[in-house]
Amino acid sequence: MDTILESSTHYRTLFLSDVHLGTRGCQAELLVDFLKYHDADTIYLVGDIIDGWRLKSGWYWPQMHNDVVQKLLRKVRKGTRVVYVPGNHDEFARDYIGMTFGGVDIVDHAFHETADGKRLLVIHGDQFDIVVQHARWLAWLGDWAYDVALWSNTWFNKARRALGFTYWSFSAWAKLKVKDAVNFIGAFEMTLTEEARKHGADGVVCGHIHHATIREIDGVTYINTGDFVESCTAIAEHADGRLEILRWQATASERLARQANLPAAQRAAA
Structure with missing residues (x-):
């Protein structure tokens, strides 16, 4: 059950990836709200924060996307x-790896203790995606198809929210149901855990495939941040x-409104 946050929660570390600022699918409003209620000593931005691919083909940068940058x-x-x-x-x-802009350190990779x-x-994690590395045209085609799915999701979820239902992602559902997608995710996870092992690390934190999870793979902790587009x-x-x-x-305001409409017993348990 959702709970209402009246003040921010402070963590030792936050890991965020795949925000895709500069695209219509970016959930910038939710991310601004998230950053309002979550603080940390260290924040890692684990790639695909700004979508340079999409901005090259057409400029899209509403105020809310600028608000994300300003919030950080x-x-x-x-x-x-x-x-x-x-990221890719x-x-x-x-x-600009090795440089610092506005107090933000830009690095190729990092080790976090x-x-x-x-x-x-x-x-x-894109360095270990054979499609991105060796078939860029196919990656662009996949990116276009993904945008179409997100566009469809946007209108579908507007209807769901109007009816009081929560967000549901077709593409996220498909990742767990389509055999080739499941196989790709499995291979990606194995490859990244092997890379962590090569570096003598106990685990790996990555993004890229928009599929959040924390799990053990052959003694290595695999952590994927997910995204701020679908999940x-x-x-x-x-x-x-x-x-x-x-x-x-x-x-938080939507959670508050939803909780206000719950029966008293359910509000007490929320």
Whole structure:
């Protein structure tokens, strides 16, 4: 059951990826709301924060997308360390690896040590996607098809929200039902855990495939941040090193409105 947050929750670390600012599918309003209620000592931006692919073909940058950037920079000014690990859609930022802009460190990859002493490799993951690396035209085609699915989802979910239902993603559902998609996700997860093992890490934090999960694979912890396009997820590290998937598919005001309409007994349990 959703709970209403009256003040922000502070974590040791937050991991965010696949925001895709510059696209119509980006859930910028939800992300601004998420950042309002979640703080951390360190925030890792694990790639595809800005969608350079889409911006090249047509400029789309509403005020809410600018608000996301400003919200992150405001956190930097208040003392949060922000580390940016570019992905394939924001590969332009890889030209600036090793530099710092507005207090944001840009790195190719990072190693994060959790409070309980685990060493995690932080990397977007597109480097291990054979389609992106060797068939760029196919990746662009897949990106176009994905946009069509998101456009359909937008209108479908407007109707759902008008009827009081929560967000539902066809593409996220398909990833778990279509055999080739399931096989691709499995192969991606195995490849990334092997890369972590090669670096002597206890686990890996990545993005790229928009599928949030935390699980053990042959003794290595595989962590995917998900995205803020479909699932609206992030990974949080608590003060004791425990990792958790945070899901933010409704703004706090929407949660409050929904909870106000619940019977008294259900509100007490919320």
